[in-house]
Amino acid sequence: MALIVQKFGGSSVADADSIKRVAKRIVDTRRSGNDVVVVVSAMGDSTDELLDLAGDCTPVPAPRELDMLLTAGERISMALLAMTIKGMGVDAYSFTGSQAGMITTAEHGAAKIVDVTPGRVREALDKGAVAIVAGFQGFSRDSRDITTLGRGGSDTTAVALAAALDADQCEIYSDVDGVFTTDPRMVHKAKKIDYITSEEMLELAASGSKILHIRAVEYARRHGVELHVRSSFTSDVGTIVYNPEKGHPKGETVEDPIITGIAAELNEAKVTVGGVPDVPGKAAQIFEIVAGTNANIDMIVQNVSPADTNRTDISFTIPVADGRKVIDVLNKNQAEVGYEAVNYDDQIAKIAVVGAGMRTSAGVSAQLFRALYDAGINIEMISTSEIRISVVTRADLLDDAVRVLHTAFGLDADHDATVYAGTGR
Amino acid sequence: MALIVQKFGGSSVADADSIKRVAKRIVDTRRSGNDVVVVVSAMGDSTDELLDLAGDCTPVPAPRELDMLLTAGERISMALLAMTIKGMGVDAYSFTGSQAGMITTAEHGAAKIVDVTPGRVREALDKGAVAIVAGFQGFSRDSRDITTLGRGGSDTTAVALAAALDADQCEIYSDVDGVFTTDPRMVHKAKKIDYITSEEMLELAASGSKILHIRAVEYARRHGVELHVRSSFTSDVGTIVYNPEKGHPKGETVEDPIITGIAAELNEAKVTVGGVPDVPGKAAQIFEIVAGTNANIDMIVQNVSPADTNRTDISFTIPVADGRKVIDVLNKNQAEVGYEAVNYDDQIAKIAVVGAGMRTSAGVSAQLFRALYDAGINIEMISTSEIRISVVTRADLLDDAVRVLHTAFGLDADHDATVYAGTGR
Numbered sequence: 001m002a003l004i005v006q007k008f009g010g011s012s013v014a015d016a017d018s019i020k021r022v023a024k025r026i027v028d029t030r031r032s033g034n035d036v037v038v039v040v041s042a043m044g045d046s047t048d049e050l051l052d053l054a055g056d057c058t059p060v061p062a063p064r065e066l067d068m069l070l071t072a073g074e075r076i077s078m079a080l081l082a083m084t085i086k087g088m089g090v091d092a093y094s095f096t097g098s099q100a101g102m103i104t105t106a107e108h109g110a111a112k113i114v115d116v117t118p119g120r121v122r123e124a125l126d127k128g129a130v131a132i133v134a135g136f137q138g139f140s141r142d143s144r145d146i147t148t149l150g151r152g153g154s155d156t157t158a159v160a161l162a163a164a165l166d167a168d169q170c171e172i173y174s175d176v177d178g179v180f181t182t183d184p185r186m187v188h189k190a191k192k193i194d195y196i197t198s199e200e201m202l203e204l205a206a207s208g209s210k211i212l213h214i215r216a217v218e219y220a221r222r223h224g225v226e227l228h229v230r231s232s233f234t235s236d237v238g239t240i241v242y243n244p245e246k247g248h249p250k251g252e253t254v255e256d257p258i259i260t261g262i263a264a265e266l267n268e269a270k271v272t273v274g275g276v277p278d279v280p281g282k283a284a285q286i287f288e289i290v291a292g293t294n295a296n297i298d299m300i301v302q303n304v305s306p307a308d309t310n311r312t313d314i315s316f317t318i319p320v321a322d323g324r325k326v327i328d329v330l331n332k333n334q335a336e337v338g339y340e341a342v343n344y345d346d347q348i349a350k351i352a353v354v355g356a357g358m359r360t361s362a363g364v365s366a367q368l369f370r371a372l373y374d375a376g377i378n379i380e381m382i383s384t385s386e387i388r389i390s391v392v393t394r395a396d397l398l399d400d401a402v403r404v405l406h407t408a409f410g411l412d413a414d415h416d417a418t419v420y421a422g423t424g425r
Numbered sequence: 426m427a428l429i430v431q432k433f434g435g436s437s438v439a440d441a442d443s444i445k446r447v448a449k450r451i452v453d454t455r456r457s458g459n460d461v462v463v464v465v466s467a468m469g470d471s472t473d474e475l476l477d478l479a480g481d482c483t484p485v486p487a488p489r490e491l492d493m494l495l496t497a498g499e500r501i502s503m504a505l506l507a508m509t510i511k512g513m514g515v516d517a518y519s520f521t522g523s524q525a526g527m528i529t530t531a532e533h534g535a536a537k538i539v540d541v542t543p544g545r546v547r548e549a550l551d552k553g554a555v556a557i558v559a560g561f562q563g564f565s566r567d568s569r570d571i572t573t574l575g576r577g578g579s580d581t582t583a584v585a586l587a588a589a590l591d592a593d594q595c596e597i598y599s600d601v602d603g604v605f606t607t608d609p610r611m612v613h614k615a616k617k618i619d620y621i622t623s624e625e626m627l628e629l630a631a632s633g634s635k636i637l638h639i640r641a642v643e644y645a646r647r648h649g650v651e652l653h654v655r656s657s658f659t660s661d662v663g664t665i666v667y668n669p670e671k672g673h674p675k676g677e678t679v680e681d682p683i684i685t686g687i688a689a690e691l692n693e694a695k696v697t698v699g700g701v702p703d704v705p706g707k708a709a710q711i712f713e714i715v716a717g718t719n720a721n722i723d724m725i726v727q728n729v730s731p732a733d734t735n736r737t738d739i740s741f742t743i744p745v746a747d748g749r750k751v752i753d754v755l756n757k758n759q760a761e762v763g764y765e766a767v768n769y770d771d772q773i774a775k776i777a778v779v780g781a782g783m784r785t786s787a788g789v790s791a792q793l794f795r796a797l798y799d800a801g802i803n804i805e806m807i808s809t810s811e812i813r814i815s816v817v818t819r820a821d822l823l824d825d826a827v828r829v830l831h832t833a834f835g836l837d838a839d840h841d842a843t844v845y846a847g848t849g850r
Contacts, residue, residue, distance in 0.1 A: 016481035023482075050501065056441035057505050058512030065511065069517050070506035072497040077476065079494035080482050086490065087483030094493050099569075112430075120569070143523075144545070 002168040004029060007039040007135065007158035009174045012232040013077045014044030022174045022232060023084040026130055031091050034303040035125045037165060039135045039158040040081055042073025063108030067148045074134035091129035092127055095120055097137030102137035102157060104147045111138055111147035116164035133161060139365030155216030159165060163223035169346045171228045172212065178229050178238030179211050182262040184417035186399055187406050191413040193261060200260045200354050203388040206266030217241065244356065258357035258364060259409035264402050266395060268298065269323050272315040273330065275340025282337065289333050295322035299383040299390060315381060317392065320346050348380065349398035352390040360387055372407035377401050427593040430452060432464040432560065432583035437657040438502045439469030447657060448509040451555055455515050460550045462590060464560045464583040465506055467498025475565045486726035488533030491735045499559035507557045510657055516554035520545055522562030523671060528565035536563055539583065541589035546811060558586060580641030588648035596653045597637065603654050603663030604636050606836040607687040612828050616838040618686060623671045625685045625779050628813040632777030633690030637667035642666065669781065683782035683789060689827050690775040691820060693723065694748045694818045695806065696753065699741040700765025707762065708739060714758050719748035724808040724815060742817065745771050773805065774823035777815040778830055796833035802826050
């Protein structure tokens, strides 16, 4: 008998029919002899609807009250799911984040998990019942208030519960079949990945793949939780995200493919601070100023300063949503830093090729540059990690670039992938 | 500085505009120097919408999960109201029934309040903030589960909090101006009552007036809480429901009017068990059988048995909704009881005239019978308490009967009342 945590996103419980379909799957898993803990998101677009309602009431909702409001969403879906399962003859209890022991910091809207004490969940399992837990929400012991983990937090709830309960597997259900070598809506020959290491998944999630929340992947990697990303519409096996230190789940010793997947991100902008005095400490000064805005800085490139000047250019990428405040703070500090001009460009695309195999394969960068060069695609920025190479190109070249790289690294499937409308987030 | 509890029903917070209007009123009350605790129902029809959703998922929802589901309704309205008040510059915190210390029995859907420990509400008040409390919901210490008090329970929450906090007044807001001498939609010359004793209010509520939940009135009477029933659309004073033992709120010594108000009820049925053997214990046997269905039996009449038979007829009224199960259980026990026939009649109306003044006034019954007789309205059943006379007539004569009595007891206003669409429940 295994203990399985199953997480269902909002699109999997969008209406009564979807809830019945999900309930049936849970009942089947329970009747197969497994202990089942379910983590559920709010129904369909209900979180956005609640946010709209809040916006209609007041321009800047108080964070404590916003958390109180949004947590009503999972309360509805979890109660409906529990009563539907009970109606199918299997005992079930729903638990709020607080009841399930998801203890967090008091930061409303972005709380961090500090402890998981799932006593009531265990009691339910001991009674032979299915435990349905609200995703995304927790409780702060300090403030005695209800908190939320932020958007996409339900994945993290599922992983944290799986870790605390020492579950055998954590299944993340959505409306896609698993993790693909790249977005199948962009590259029709994208292939479902059967096995991926948590490190690679982390790089893909950080580089624009929306299938799993980066925080959940990080939590899973840290606590050794094996994830199974799969579709709630089929019974097909999806993608297993595993910890390579524990070995391949199937005990396979085949070599890793050099490249596992390609992620693409369009919502980034490039900021270039031009004519920065080439003296020590200037870069630190600039990034301290930008860091003050809490903007998420990604790739950073500093040009070599031409010999005849004492000035240099510094470029970095940030999410488009942070563009306004970053430019504002740079403008405000121009005199202090002493740079000549700042340039903002949101017509860029970021592409990341990820693969644990590149660690031991020489020439991956060369292969990547050659493929893009042959396709006439200019690279504007480059950054690398041990298992990832990211490049920035013009936004309108994104599709071409991903397709070219997908083919160059041997990722193309024989057949086109089935493409779904949503992403299941 | 007074401590005021304000309760707003679902129609008062049906949308963002209504919430802003209610928030403005609360902010004004706070800025006038009062401590304010607000009890709020779910928005508009949202409770019914959640019930429909549950019905779409499973035919007979588990009570625990139904309570979990329905309590999402007040969670949404209270959070929106709190953030709107904060947006207007007054500090506010929303609290679930559990957080506000509404400790109940574990009976889902019909929990009874066993303790009120509003520590967090007091803390909020001590900070100068407004406390917004979810109506209708509580928490069972025994089961550690969320409970609901049943429909209309928000009135009870407000009264219980007012009692526990020793509030100076408990204001019950709805979309009507107060308690009327009778339903203004039926009798256009109905008058708003300025002062009514809790006993009279209890009799009116028990007899079909929908303006206040009977349980809330009973709780208020028992705990000496003064209620102010008023409209959330105007600033007019409504109706004060007071404890006569504490004396008239205005210190007035004017005599009570003989009749204070008239309630009408159409959702009752008359059951007549005919040919019951006239031996001791038969009535008890019948009512034990009926009591087993939990039907709410109201008026009971036993006819004098004709001298030449040893049989008698017993009639009683029950809510129409209980009709099926009562008839079923009587049919099943016919042989055991030995009665001849059972008759069910839901074309009846129940009219109750209520007034503390009738206690000291002779001839009220005679006046009532005379007025109905003059109007050609036949009385089928009669029952009386110290401050109420109830009669049953044909359903199609209800409007006439109420109008005739309203005039006969001098309750008619000079002008027609403003009639609202809803009842504010």
